[in-house]
Amino acid sequence: MSAPKKVVLAYSGGLDTSIILKWLQTEYGCEVVTFTADLGQGEELEPAREKAVMLGIRPENIYIEDLREEFVRDFVFPMFRANALYEGQYLLGTSIARPLISKRLVEIAQETGADAVAHGATGKGNDQVRFELAAYALNPDIKVIAPWREWDLTSRTRLIDFAEKNQIPIAKDKRGEAPFSVDANLLHTSSEGKVLEDPAEAAPDYVYQRTTAPEDAPDAAEFIEIGFERGDAVSIDGETLSPASILTRLNELGGKHGIGRLDFVENRFVGMKSRGIYETPGGTVLLEAHRGMEQITLDSGAGHLKDSLMPRYAELIYNGFWFSPEREMLQAAIDHSQQHVTGTVRLKLYKGAATCVGRRSDHSLYSEAHVTFEEDAGAYDQKDAAGFIQLNALRLKLLAARERRLKR
């Protein structure tokens, strides 16, 4: 790879990406464009601008954007249409944010004439893969710089040294090593590393940042109604809201009731197991709601197909293949199934759990006429079941007859 001339850096304004910024300038002597996005991580963005200026970035090279609506509308919601869970339990909060960041990095590179992008993900994790696969899928000629895989700043001491030598301000609490590593966006907060590295040890309480402990959550349940249209949440308690507003509100509600905590050991795409603590309050509520909505509006053939495709769909997102033909193929199938996933779901929120307790829809396929224990006025002829069973049994009978025949 020839040396880059101009690099767009995914810049948080924090110590680590500030070090990367400076390192790019000194190591490659290249012009740096910073990109700071609000994906709902809950931090002010303006300090990032000030810091970028202070580190010598020209104003026109500082990009700060609020991507929350795009994030929820074009990434989170499509994923939730699939009821996606990685390895049965993880709601993919980190995974789903990466492709959007890469998309903007590549677009800004195009706009600013940059030939490279850079990110602050380490060489052990999944995020490097997600950032880079997305970038390459959108621009096959882009260069991607991953300083953590390249540089020799491999200990906290060296990083601090580099920062001091380069006049990068260091917040007091950043001198020492953080007790764990955090990633956050509108969908979730994840924590991993250090104090969490022994999967036999319970996570300390202070790790949880976004959800009340169930023990401290209100003693009374709260009931809410979520409205859906074509598979996406569109309202809460009758109030129509934008995608990001819905997720924000569900985060407040879920967080208050201690919903969405997950202590999880997962398999990284790069081959090792890692342990993370995930907090996905709004997403956990949303999944329960979406499932409840599908229960009455989704056909069983469609639903079972969706269920069988989901693990692969989730794996693709986890592994960083959002921008791939096969993810898009699966999305096309999933989206097709959502045309009638429209209606309202009633949920109970209480001490760590969101529970669907009612669903109603003009698109419902639930037929009380068919299922009733009462007289059904001819909706269903029970004698049909005899033929249904006989033909389903036919091959089993032939198998059993073979067993008998061969035993004789």
Added chain:
Amino acid sequence: MSAPKKVVLAYSGGLDTSIILKWLQTEYGCEVVTFTADLGQGEELEPAREKAVMLGIRPENIYIEDLREEFVRDFVFPMFRANALYEGQYLLGTSIARPLISKRLVEIAQETGADAVAHGATGKGNDQVRFELAAYALNPDIKVIAPWREWDLTSRTRLIDFAEKNQIPIAKDKRGEAPFSVDANLLHTSSEGKVLEDPAEAAPDYVYQRTTAPEDAPDAAEFIEIGFERGDAVSIDGETLSPASILTRLNELGGKHGIGRLDFVENRFVGMKSRGIYETPGGTVLLEAHRGMEQITLDSGAGHLKDSLMPRYAELIYNGFWFSPEREMLQAAIDHSQQHVTGTVRLKLYKGAATCVGRRSDHSLYSEAHVTFEEDAGAYDQKDAAGFIQLNALRLKLLAARERRLKR
């Protein structure tokens, strides 16, 4: 079908199966053998014997058996190795009990020279399918009688009339219609019908029979440890227990903490949607524990394959194909994956939720050496990730290059 001469009836001792018993005697004039099994439904079995005697069944034709250990060991546990959930949420508590009952019906028919078996499932539900597919798979020549699909006792009044005419004792609370229908065994209690038929209406509190309401559960969390060997639970808090004893104990613990309630609308195999309330306290705890155990002991390749096979496996059990070559094939694959699912999981039980908070195992694949944020002493070379990403990206780059080429 020629008329049966001797029928083995799945007999609970209750009003409905007593009516069936008498109806078989009068309608077909055939000898009846009763089979009453303890699958953990929580009812005394001896009254069934007395009632059978009273209805004229000869003592040698009365079979009463405790199948709890066989049920958990050979049916429930193999199913839990798969983390089986039907339609993403249902633990299959009713489905998994049916094949065992059919197996014994067919075996008793063989022992007693009966040419038919009979069950009390209606023509609208899944259970008729499960009973009959299992029976035919085990004996292709067996006759199956499903009175609910045949007779004209299609209202409560007619049933009561028939009972009175035939001197079948009727408990006072059975004269009117039950407000909902119940099935129970060691794994779960299900309730459906009548007051539950509107999926928009929350289930009344009195429907729940086996689990404390989360609101009434203890205010303090309880922690337990479950030991696993090759995918099956073998101990609780260090005490080795039999399969049925483990599930019994987990039911107590889960029930006490309000764990395992599910309000669910599902797709029946016979084509309609139905709404059920399921209580699976021990099973819900067990699923969380098994998943926690797999997190550190199961390889990702094996785990992802299992995840992708699970929906089909669950559907097979739900639809009644336990005794089918394809269920056995999937079981062979799943069982192969469980060789190292051995160790101990620590769980928190609190107000409706069982949460894994720790796992340890001599068979662990979790490698702190690889995952650590600290120096890893060469366990993992971060530079390898660059090549890994490049080759994974290659096809995506070629796709992106095509897009560009064609746009020009």
Added chain:
Amino acid sequence: MSAPKKVVLAYSGGLDTSIILKWLQTEYGCEVVTFTADLGQGEELEPAREKAVMLGIRPENIYIEDLREEFVRDFVFPMFRANALYEGQYLLGTSIARPLISKRLVEIAQETGADAVAHGATGKGNDQVRFELAAYALNPDIKVIAPWREWDLTSRTRLIDFAEKNQIPIAKDKRGEAPFSVDANLLHTSSEGKVLEDPAEAAPDYVYQRTTAPEDAPDAAEFIEIGFERGDAVSIDGETLSPASILTRLNELGGKHGIGRLDFVENRFVGMKSRGIYETPGGTVLLEAHRGMEQITLDSGAGHLKDSLMPRYAELIYNGFWFSPEREMLQAAIDHSQQHVTGTVRLKLYKGAATCVGRRSDHSLYSEAHVTFEEDAGAYDQKDAAGFIQLNALRLKLLAARERRLKR
């Protein structure tokens, strides 16, 4: 089911459907509308009109339509985008024609105010299922009459008697029983039954009706080029042709060279195995061509996903679920993959085989620069493979290390 008043009958003009026509008139006393479609079965349609008139059908109740273009464009081609093969070998020639016939039956019922449709498929086969599932999926209130499941004309003698009593003309060669049963359309001809019922016995030569025996095919190979656009064949040897014209031409070519014969034992949806002889000359050529086209234009991620979905897609069509949400979901995924399946394939036709010998496309993903054994000018860095392998191997190493550890 209340008695039908007006029935649309799928009418071939042959003896059997003429008997059905008369039986409907006499048994149900209902008005009959005949529908005769040209799906490329190679028979004149006008005799069907004359015969219908002769059997008392009013002219406005006689529908005769050429559906060949719709058949290929909207049914055959979408299916071939999937490379669909049932049980690994069968090109689904009968299965794919049924939903179109049902669609027109239901539409004509709507146009003519008929409340029922009728078909001539027997109660043992798949076609009854396909006809009826499609009909119900398009009109939930339609009645479907399947005379073969209802009447008592269960032997050839009775049928002939009924025909004679009702002045239905009987061609001489129809008095006796046919040595086997045939179904034909533009995609294939199938033969089954009677002389073919022993799967150990080779099919007699006279069964084959549409393809030259390979032994009698030309001794010189013939080469053709098929052009594709977005997954569908659009031209042969540079000449743009309509869908039906392409399939017709490929049938001539394939038939001449003895291509597309299949001697097959399959599993029917209704539970038994049956043996059929299929001749699908054009379809066999088309499948080979489409695969060749995909080889250079389809991404591996998309292709592998397609491959994994195909068996289920084929099963759905075979079982009669063309008009189902899950078939449409799969179609949406498959169609999405075909955007770039555009280009030209060169095929060799010789003595029973169609073989792709060349493919070219502006949409090709094949990169000689990457794959070459020669210098590749930096297109591919072989050292990347080391990292790729290391990370793919990581979990396998951890597994092997566990084995060692536990053995010690």
Added chain:
Amino acid sequence: MSAPKKVVLAYSGGLDTSIILKWLQTEYGCEVVTFTADLGQGEELEPAREKAVMLGIRPENIYIEDLREEFVRDFVFPMFRANALYEGQYLLGTSIARPLISKRLVEIAQETGADAVAHGATGKGNDQVRFELAAYALNPDIKVIAPWREWDLTSRTRLIDFAEKNQIPIAKDKRGEAPFSVDANLLHTSSEGKVLEDPAEAAPDYVYQRTTAPEDAPDAAEFIEIGFERGDAVSIDGETLSPASILTRLNELGGKHGIGRLDFVENRFVGMKSRGIYETPGGTVLLEAHRGMEQITLDSGAGHLKDSLMPRYAELIYNGFWFSPEREMLQAAIDHSQQHVTGTVRLKLYKGAATCVGRRSDHSLYSEAHVTFEEDAGAYDQKDAAGFIQLNALRLKLLAARERRLKR
């Protein structure tokens, strides 16, 4: 990676691996053990011994082994139980040989105290991945040396120079570049590269080495019978033969009749497409035979599950994951399905095609009683089909009713 001390080299005796041998000695100064296996590639092995001696390998460090029986019995046959085809067409002839070679390399390393293994696969292909994943799966601490990824002998000229400088004898025809690259074993011969690199150009005749051109094959068909036991071929025309003998004989028969040629563009695991010419005469015959055997002995539920698992199974083998938990899980499922795949298949071999024309088995599930067009003596009640269809149609009717309701 620290320098290896003793290396086991997969040694063919040819120029390239002789250069590698010398390079290992000079570059790493390590002791070399050579391993030459007969997998049916059709070359004498003793010259490899002489050459190894000549290059200074000590006699006790020269391993020459006939692995043909193990290859077919433990690798080829298990794979054929799955009817494995990569990307719908490729019989995996190269892929399946690699894990066995790696297995022996690792075992010999263990026996000789070597700490490394080496192979002659390039950095662009799949074989490096297959060799190395297998090696690491069997010994997590083994070092693997892949000289083609490391050295600077990147042109033919440099290789020849190195050979001359190191007194490695060079056959005259090896001085120039081969017009294409060949791999062969008992299952297949593959050719790729150079003259084959343009996928639009037909492969020249001289590329085919193992199969007669169909045009030159006998003008009369030949019929053979293959006997199976539990999914594996055990006899030809009644003569019981060992696995390798069977494949050898089928290769002769298939080759003579021009069977098993494939001109193919495939997707490599490392990300690019490549074009190969494969000749798999015996394997192609075997696949057709195995499918024919399964047609009458395999249950549809088992068969459809197998079909759906096959693409993933084939991909695992292609990608080098033979020794992985998920391949073993799939194998367990597949093997379970083969218990009754026992009987005899009759095949026609003619001008490029093997065609099943008859199958018979004591384990047959084909029931003429059920399928017959004649009177079936009550084996099957056609009326059952009505109920079967009604219940399969129920959800489709509910869907159609929804459409209507919403349109109003």
